Structure formats: C-alpha cells, structure tokens
Amino acid sequence: MKDMIPSDVSKSGTTIRHKYYNGFERTLIFTDIETSFPEGNLIVSRTDIDGNIIGCNKAFCDMSGFTKEELIGQPHCILRHPDMPAAAFKDLWNTVEQGKHWHGYVKNLRKDGGYYWVYATVIPNVREGKRIGFSSIRRQPSRVKIQEHIALYKKMKAQEA
Amino acid sequence: MSFFFTVSPDFSPLHISDWFLVNTWLQRNTGEQIHLELFDDFESQRKVIEEKKVDLIYSNPYDAAILVRKHGFKAVARPRDLTDEAIIAVAASSPITKVEDLKPQTRIATTDDPNVHMMAMILIEPADLSKANTVITIRDSYMRVAQDVIGGIADVGFFLKSTYDDLSDIVKKQLRPITTSRIYMVHHALLVGNNMIPLKEKLQQTLVKMSADPEGKSALEALSFSGWDLLEQEDVEFMIDLMDTLVEKE
C-alpha cells in the first residue's frame, strides 16, 4: 500500500502516520467530506484466503475512489479509516476465522481522503467444505445507526489510546 | 426416460405458453424427452424439489441456494443481461416520496416470493425498518399487492421489477416507485439435478445457440430474454453467498 498523497485529496485534510495491525506504517490524509451510500446498491468485494482483494463491483470502485486495477491484490485495510477502533476489526477477523458471518457498521476511507459509512457483512466463502476466501457485502446504514456508531467508536478509540 | 423441467413460479401468467415453447425447442434441439411442469406457488414447487423429482429448473436466486447447496444442482446458464431487482411503490397520491419518509408500523403488501421480499426489506433498512416494526401482509399475486397499495390498505408494495414493468399502464398510473434495487449480481439460473448432470454440456452448447436460431429466438423474445449465457458453478456459488448475507437480518 502506497502513502496517500495531497494531490489525490480533494481538500486539505489531516495528515497522520498510521500503524496497521501487522506493524506496517502508511501516511493517511483524511477530510470531513462524506460520500453518501448509493441508494439501492450493494458494495461487494471478495478476497483470496490471505485477504487480498481478487474482485469487486462497480459500487466498490465508485465509493472507494480507486480503480479496480488499483484494488486487485491489495488488502482491505487500504480502506481503513483512523476513526475506526481496532477492536471492531479484531472481532471481524475472529468471527470469520471461526467460519461465521460478521455484521457491523464501518467508516471507510476513500482515496480522496473523504469517508463513507456502510453496514457490512463479512463471510468466509466455503466450497465443498473448504474455505477458499472471504467476501464482504455492504449495504446502506440508517442515519440513526451511523450516529450511534460515531459515539460508540469514539468511546472505543479513547479506551484503546 | 423423460426429464422433469420446472420454472420458478415468479413468472407472469402471461408467459405460461412461452415456457412451453422453450421446452419444445429444447427437446427438438437436444433430442431429449423433457416434461415441463409449472407451479402456481413456491410451496408446491418446493415439495417436488424435496421429493427429488426435478432434473432441470429455471430457478430464482433464493431457491438456487437450496438446490445447489442441499441437492447438488449444477449451473447451466443464465438469461443474458437480466438481473433480479426489487421495486418499492406507493400510491400515486401518497405523501411518501423516499424510503426515509417511511415510519415504524408502515403497512407493507408483499408476495411469497422470498427473493423479492428479501431484497425489498434491505431497501427499507435505511429507514430503520425491519419485520419487527412493520406490518407485513402476504398476497398471492403482484396484482393484489398493487390493489392493496392503490386502495390504501397498504402504504407500500414490494414488486419484482420485471413484473412491475409488466403491470398495465392503468395500474402503473396509480402507483409511484420510491426506490429500486441496483444489485445487478442476483439473477435467475438454469440448473440441473443429479440425473441430468451428464447432459450439462450438451444443454449448454444447445442453449448458447438458441438466440441464433429463428425459432429459438422468437421463444426467447416472448420471455424478453435476449439469449442464454453460460453459467460457471462458481458464479452461482458466489451469488448464493451474497444472498446468504442478505437473509440473516430480515
């Protein structure tokens, strides 16, 4: 994953060095511009067994601001927003590694530094009893749920700090 | 030996004879004996599926999960460029203009089509509505759903988009869509069961040529299909995974 660069960002934003779960560091630039969920759509992506993106739909590209070529082969944390608590993703991975479905509200970071909220379901793809990868299907969250999760994640972040 | 062919009961009654035309064409062009049986409702069709009587089925995406994961059906083909989408409509005179206008205790008229019902329930989630805080009435046809909405018995009606488009102009004039799904990844599929799996490739080779044959073409056109595309097993498997994520939180 490359560092985010000011020329990709639509308005001057906050710049931080973010450390991912595996220790990898990357420069993130984020703004307060929200992109609203495209009504009636689903945002879909799937990965290989190692979590690298192998496919996504048009809504995924439109919402993240990346082209398909930029996304294929990348891990999903390319979308990780610094406002998200680590515990949410820990729970996500624990759940899907057990073969179960994970549901949750996620604030995602766009290539242009903006953000969008989704209600995501993440599942393992199982074929003939064998796990071959993971998929996420994201749908439009209600404003009420978004407000609740802004407060909740703020609290969780404060506890993690 | 004659194979048993059936079609998901969500087609419009207008198309009954069209499906018989498709079957006649298929028999002539494969040299196989295929018996087509249509059902009025999902219940009775599920019964013959459970009795393992079905060899070939034009399945809706919801039933595809049971057919593939439980009964080992294999993917053959899908109708080209045709996806299943849901429409939510209100009465033309309704003050409701968008999903966010819907309030708890909204009265919903729907059908027993599990596929459409599920997709439409997802469309109302942004208004924080679910089966827990809405009043759902199941009708036996989309025409009845339309009547409930027009007559003010229901606030909104759930429709399969292609069926909504088939409603008469007089009916449509009294309705107004407030939202349509744009999922694009959910579609009907032609699937074969155990007995017919050895014929899968022959069926595929025959079906992909259907739109190039004048008689085949007119049978397809009657159903508003432009042709068949080959369907990989993984495509159906992934569609089932996708449907599975939508089922859980109704």
Ligand SMILES: Cc1cc2nc3c(=O)[nH]c(=O)nc-3n(C[C@H](O)[C@H](O)[C@H](O)COP(=O)(O)O)c2cc1C
């Ligand atoms: C199928 C799938 C989809 C995911 N989608 C997202 C996503 O949209 N946004 C996101 O921040 N993380 C997503 N994740 C979680 C990331 O893999 C990662 O755990 C997260 O971004 C946090 O990054 P970090 O654990 O490297 O710090 C997804 C995981 C899987 C398996």
